[in-house]
Amino acid sequence: MQGNVLITGGAGFIGSRLARRFVDEGYRVTVLDSLIPQVHGDDPDTTSPLLASIRDIATVIRGTVTNADDVARAIADQDIIVHLAAETGTGQSMYEIDRYVEANVGGTAKILDALANGPHHVRRIVIASSRSIYGEGAYRTPAGELVYPSHRDDAAMAAGDFDVHQPGVDGPLELVATTEAATIHPSSVYGITKHVQESLIMTVAPTIDIEPVALRYQNVYGPGQSLKNPYTGILSIFSTLIRQGKSINIFEDGEESRDFVFIDDIVNATYLASTVPDAAARVINVGSGVATTVSEVVAALFDAFGTEVPTTISGNYRLGDIRHNYADTTLLAEVLGIESTVDFRDGVRQFVEWVLTEPVEGDNYQRSLDEMAARNLLK
Structure with missing residues (x-):
């Protein structure tokens, strides 16, 4: 065996694929995941295909990074930790503040506290940071x-x-x-918590002889992404609306843009960041290096589905949203050797092919918008 790897949040969209990559490379994988209903359904053993995909290849601990006993059990005998566990969603973070801070900041602190105050074999820890820490690009x-x-x-x-x-x-x-040297000024509670997560890992790990690596993920998408979680991203949200024949409300003027990065690229970068010697102590953007507008996202989805639904460019907007951000991927190429990523149109085609094999989910998106509107965060 190559070694032992702990993936927190390892039953999720990214973590489950990463677990399979590590197993394929000869590692023994442990997953610590709370299996929250928002991602895995009310009965994960029967409702979570992500959990089913790793149950036979990894040791799965149902627990949370906010519980010291769960953390202590999970980190025992590990050589590498990939810390993915986090509450996600910029909009929701603006009104579920305590939950986001407890999970993202408190959970990271629990891991580091256990490592700092007890014996361990961990030689590297990779933190899944986020482009959200930059705020505007x-x-x-x-x-x-x-x-x-x-x-x-x-x-x-x-x-x-x-x-x-x-x-x-x-x-x-x-x-x-946006390069890794950019000013850090997050515009959401989620972004703040990701910045603190990253800072904790990069500051504490070297003092306890662990190599830290921070990966600032851009907007991740691809097959396996939750279609029922309204905070998971616009490709999943819009895909569900298209399959239901419902109209799409495009916020602002449709020209706001993001850097969309395919799941396979994220998994590859994270595996390499965990194993490549030169990645130690580095902070690296992981993205496509291309800015894609929301209107372009809708057009790509219509093309991949071979059908369209009515769209409205409404001028609605959410407080805390940024206008633009796309990654400078120079370090991604120099440190991890990743010089090309999946083209967005091809990635959307692969995503849609998978979506069409899945049941049509209920529309939880409107409920999430109503929650934001009730708090004056959606205008």
Whole structure:
């Protein structure tokens, strides 16, 4: 055997695939996962295909990173830890603040506390960080200055101005790729917790002889992504609406963009970050390096499904959302040797092929929007 690997959140979308990759490479895998209903259904043993996919290849501990006993049991005899366990969803994080902080920050602290105060064999820990820690991405002014604008103004967006502005700068800002050296200024509770997670790992691990690696994931998508969790991403949300024949409400003006990265690329990067010597102590963006607008996402889905539903560009917006962000992937290539990623259109085609094999899920998306509207976070 190559060694022992613990994947927290290892029964999830990313973790279950990563577990299979480690097993294929000759590692013994342990998974610690709370198997929450929002992801795995009310009876995970019968309702979670993700859990079923790893049950026979990994040791699965049903527990939580917020419980010290569960953590102690899981980390015993591990050589590598990949810390994926986290509450996700920028919108939901703005009103379920305590739950997000407890799981994301508290859970990370529990892992490090156990490692710092007891014997261990861990030589490397990889933290799944997020592009959300950047807030808005990087921009260049007409004068050529690199800037990192702060949160957009509510009043301006209410008036239909969704662009990003920099005080004291005349003229439009040019979007550029965001490097790992960018200013950190998250615009959501989720982003704050991911920043703290990353900071804890990168600060504490070296003091207890563990090599830390932080991977700042962009927007992950692909086969196996939850179709019933309304906080999982717009490809899943829009796919469900298309299959139900319901209309799609495109927020803002449809020109907001993200860097969409296919699940296989995420798994490959995470495996390499866990095993490549040069990755030690590095912080690395994991993305495609391409900005794709929401309108382009809808067009790609319509093409892959071979059908369309009515769309409305409504001008609605969510407080805490950013306008643009896409990754500079220079370090991804230099450190991990990953120089190309799955093309977005091809990735969407693979995703849709899988979606069409799945049952049509109920529409939980509207409920999530209603929750945000009730708290004045959706305008």
